[in-house]
Amino acid sequence: MIAPANRPIGVFDSGVGGLTVVRALMERLPMENIVYFGDTARVPYGVKSRATIEHFTAQIVDFLLGHEVKALVVACNTIAAVAGHKVRHSAGGMPVLDVIAAGAQAALAQSRNHHIGVIATSTTVNANAYARAIHAQNPQARIVSQACPLLVPLVEEGWLDHDVTRLTVREYLKPLLADPIDTLVLGCTHYPLLKPLLKQEAPHITLVDSATTTAEAAARALGAAGLLNSDNPAPDYRFYVSDIPLRFQTIGERFLGRSLEQIEMMSLG
Template sequence: MTSLALRMKESPIGVFDSGVGGLTVVKSLRRRLPNEQIIYLGDTARLPYGTRSPATVERYAIQTASFLESLNIKMLVIACNTASAVAHGTLRAMYPSMPTLGVIQPGAKQAVRASKSGRIGVIGTEATVSSGAYAKAIAGFNPSAEVVSQACPLFVALAEEGWAEHEAATRLIADRYLEPFRGGRVDTLVLGCTHYPILRDVIADVVGPDVVLIDSGDAVAEEAAILLAASEQLRTSLEPCEDQFFVTDAAGRFRRVAELFLGAALERFETVEL
């Protein structure tokens, strides 16, 4: 093994999102790959990506990915559904030798595997739902699957408020948004926004025990683990390593909400300009 290949094993995984949402993906990666180092970039100066045009999101994704790539990462995870839908192909073409994962393909694949009836629900932001990206990805794995989608715009604000539990309003809003998935109409539901794992318990409660919830963060972490193992790129050093977090603006607000999403305090944390 060359020294370059050895060095690459020790390199971090780069993860980006428009804000705090992608921290639920970091949480999944930490759970599945506890020995890896992660560098996270939250492009808070330009969030949310979900209401931007595709051309704008692609431009932002290229800038954020370039920043992470300059830090010598061995893998890129697009922890943002909008950027995954719009810019995954472009980023893969820009960095042909670096594995680049979005959240949509792994989430769609796990949903198709989990569904017995082939009737799959997808919830996400307005942008993700209207892009049809999950429906397309699911069709790629099972052309006869039926996909029912629902945008849940209030879920992002509810998650950032930390109003997940014991909050009657959250339950009422979930009741309303998740109506299309009740009564056996789907057997699998994709949490197609990185904020939604924060509301997982209330979502599970509303759709009931017969609907399997697919967390795209868990799905991409599984995919990352498989890829790194197959290419012998898993970090082997037993030295502990600290993750590193960057934002492009409003660091105070990010830090406040971050602990809720990550389930832990931020370690090294800086603001950068892209």
């Protein structure tokens, strides 16, 4: 029997975007084993219905529970927005972290005027998830959201510093910058790769990157539960995906910031 603290953290996403969260976890918690699942055969979730997203999510959670994880990290804004409560229910008592709860908390901690902008996929924006999470802690905060469906394909195309991306970002930010926001939540795990460009286009705004804030929240939750792994200098990382498509390696490594090894394919459908 494995001691609870030695069990892996289960991290999942609809695709490769969640690897930005894995990267932040590796940096913040370098002793932790990690099992990742990315549903690359059915990505993207951001344009699918609630019922479909809940169904796919239940399959992934079952798969990770089968790996005896000690905590779950929902590294996908769409899943967190639509099916976060279901994940918590299935997880029993173990810690469940998600990018929306972590991002909402960090945004409130960093904003001075509590006037917060959110950019995300259409489903996340329409689920109103960040506004609900922020208002649960501060009902006076003012939230403006913008769906940015083109940013994920632009990141995956690798156009991180391209005129097309700059023009698209400018178009999406226009209504947000017309409001006096002082903080902008990057409400999709693909967006951290656009941070340099976003900083140029909105120089006076504090960017909240939900990958690093989620890693921070995971460190706190594992510490509180006495589940931190403190003696594991060579941690085990496993990456499962439901499909290994064209350019997966290239794109995945861009997100993870290091080479991607031990990828296994695992069909859930």
